[in-house]
Amino acid sequence: MTGPRHQPLAHLALAAAREAPRPDAGVTLRALPYQPSIILRGESGDAAFVKAFRAGLGFDLPLAPNHVSSHDEITALWLGPSEWLILGDVGPVAPAGQGRLARALAGRHHAIISQGDGRQIIAVSGPRARDVLGKLCPLDLESPDLAPGHCARSILARCGILLHPQPGGAYHLHVARSFADYAWRVLAEAGLEFGVAIASGD
Amino acid sequence: MLLISCPWCGDRSEEEFSCGGEAHIVRPVTPQDMDDQAWGDYVFMRRNEKGVHFERWRHGNGCGRWFNVARSTVTHEILAIYQVGDDRPEVPE
Known part of the structure; x- marks a missing residue:
């Protein structure tokens, strides 16, 4: 399989916005590269x-x-x-x-x-990752049913997602590429009160 | 906000679901033999219960499955959740 023609979040120029690790950031957002x-x-x-x-x-x-x-x-x-x-x-x-x-x-x-390049995965990590998602998603994120090894489809604000909890309290959010911009912006805004860092996509 | 127990996913927020209207409406086997009145009743006429209502729900932002719910239209309480194709369960009025 070949990669996408262009990344769904390319227009946000996230590579340029990438920051040095910030110890004060409560949440780190990362647009993961294409995955078949x-x-x-x-x-x-x-x-x-x-x-x-x-x-x-x-x-x-x-x-x-x-x-x-x-x-x-x-x-x-x-x-x-x-x-x-x-x-x-x-x-x-x-x-x-x-x-x-x-x-x-x-x-x-x-x-x-x-699925071609129809999806974008956004990684949400950091000590306040769960708090940010809790503002936007109706799932019970503290439930053992959402420990790593589980997944759930739900909604993030007004957008359908697949939530895939990762070890260490991070989450991978799968969104349709046409919703990637919306999901990214709503996460970045919800995270403002905790401090948001943007990490490299790799 | 309702907490709906999806038969596959367990308790989830009402936001993830959509209601598909009244359940147990069976498509007529021989619609060509029906008059306009009977066909109109099948297509348009629905119960408007004050009390237990049997209705279809779909976990659209979840596992995508349809299932049936018995819900009180007075209290909003969900009295039973059962599979599509099953008979109406016995529920208290």
Whole structure:
């Protein structure tokens, strides 16, 4: 897979806005670089489908709601009982049947949908990361259901997100690229009272 | 604000959901045999309960799934949550 034509947040010139580490910043925002991703559809209850996924990628698809599993640079996030986001390079999606996941699932009832460069991941970290998200998102961020290893789709202000908690109290927010500008600005504004630092995208 | 217990995701804020209107409306099998009155009733006429209302909800900003809710239109209390296709549950009036 090739990278995006241009980053969804390129117009904000974040590389130029990048700052030296600020010890006083309560929250650090970082626009993560492009990462290949697909949506996988299939039935949780279809044992052959679940088994074929394991054969293809070497780890188990998360079947419990809002769980994440990963192995060898590939991460699978539960989005719904028949829907997963697979982050990482699982091989070409089109033409059909070329990638290792597509080969493993061939003949099974499923769909692999390339996400292209349609998504932007914003990393929110720092000691007040949870406080900033708590102002914008109705999820119970203190719940053990949102510890690392879990994920949840929800909303951030008026924008749909996929929240992926990371070790150390950081969060990865997945947004559609057309909402990336809005999500970035609303996070930066919500973080003002705690001090916002902008980090390198790498 | 309602706290709605999604059958898959658990308790979530009402903001993540959208209400799909009255549940248990079955599409007629032979609409060609219906007169305009009966077809109009099917398309447009809905119960307007004061009390228990059975309705469809979708966890749109979540797992994306539809499910059914029994809700009191008087108190806003959610009395039961059940799968699409299941019969109306017994709930206290």
